[in-house]
Amino acid sequence: GQPITQGGLRIHDLSFGYDPARPVLHHIDVSIPAGSLVGIVGHTGSGKSTLLSLLLRFYSAQQGRIEVDGQPLHAVPDAAFRDAVGLVPQEPFLMSASVHDNIAMGRPGISEAQVQAAARAARAHDFIEALPQGYATRLGEGGARVSTGQRQLIAMARALAGSPRILFLDEATSNIDSATERQVSEALAALHGRVTVVAIAHRLSTIRAADQILVLNHGRLQEQGTHEKL
Ligand code: ATP
Numbered sequence: 001g002q003p004i005t006q007g008g009l010r011i012h013d014l015s016f017g018y019d020p021a022r023p024v025l026h027h028i029d030v031s032i033p034a035g036s037l038v039g040i041v042g043h044t045g046s047g048k049s050t051l052l053s054l055l056l057r058f059y060s061a062q063q064g065r066i067e068v069d070g071q072p073l074h075a076v077p078d079a080a081f082r083d084a085v086g087l088v089p090q091e092p093f094l095m096s097a098s099v100h101d102n103i104a105m106g107r108p109g110i111s112e113a114q115v116q117a118a119a120r121a122a123r124a125h126d127f128i129e130a131l132p133q134g135y136a137t138r139l140g141e142g143g144a145r146v147s148t149g150q151r152q153l154i155a156m157a158r159a160l161a162g163s164p165r166i167l168f169l170d171e172a173t174s175n176i177d178s179a180t181e182r183q184v185s186e187a188l189a190a191l192h193g194r195v196t197v198v199a200i201a202h203r204l205s206t207i208r209a210a211d212q213i214l215v216l217n218h219g220r221l222q223e224q225g226t227h228e229k230l
Pocket residue numbers: 018019024042043044045046047048049050051
């Protein structure tokens with residue numbers, strides 16, 4: 001397999017069930033051009049996170065296939081896949097360490113400037129600067145309190161520090177304040193043309209800049225369109 005250079009994704013007739021006898025995704029067909037922004041919406045249990053898990057190779061589909069840059073997703077070597085793909089999980093994990101170390105996690109040798117550039121790209125820089133010790137502020141157990149939305153911005157900075165070709169985001173379900181939600185939205189929009197973004201959103205406003213919005217309903221692709229059309 002080849003490394004991921006562009007980050008274009010194609011999903012062909014994908015069906016999947018954790019229990020193969022009970023599919024939770026049915027015949028999904030989607031084309032995601034490199035550098036585009038795709039939003040996924042749908043009621044709870046509709047299969048949004050499951051679709052993301054398949055794109056992240058956590059599972060393999062029982063039917064259909066996923067391609068990246070024209071080759072099977074599973075053909076990409078593990079190290080190349082990790083290099084090319086970033087994830088902002090629904091419940092980001094923060095270490096009890098400084099904000100800086102949380103963003104630099106797993107990337108020894110990353111510079112202060114790179115950490116701050118990633119934080120700016122994630123629209124996290126301003127709130128970090130406002131913390132008692134800025135980037136040196138400790139997080140996690142016994143550390144500074146940050147909201148769920150702010151955890152997601154830190155997780156986004158962490159993901160962007162790796163310069164991914166593809167970024168997956170599973171927006172936190174719990175009440176994200178509207179200022180943070182706008183920062184997430186702006187950060188996603190700013191990646192347009194450079195990073196392929198697949199973002200699960202609970203509000204359409206988070207993905208207002210999306211090229212395509214997928215509406216999942218009971219594991220089926222019910223609608224596909226832009227913010228204006230839906
Ligand atoms: P939410 O908006 O609540 O996050 P979702 O759209 O992300 O929901 P999924 O988590 O993809 O929904 O769940 C789709 C279906 O698969 C649900 O019926 C769920 O119970 C089931 N499911 C999810 N994860 C697992 C798992 N690890 N093992 C078995 N079943 C699962």
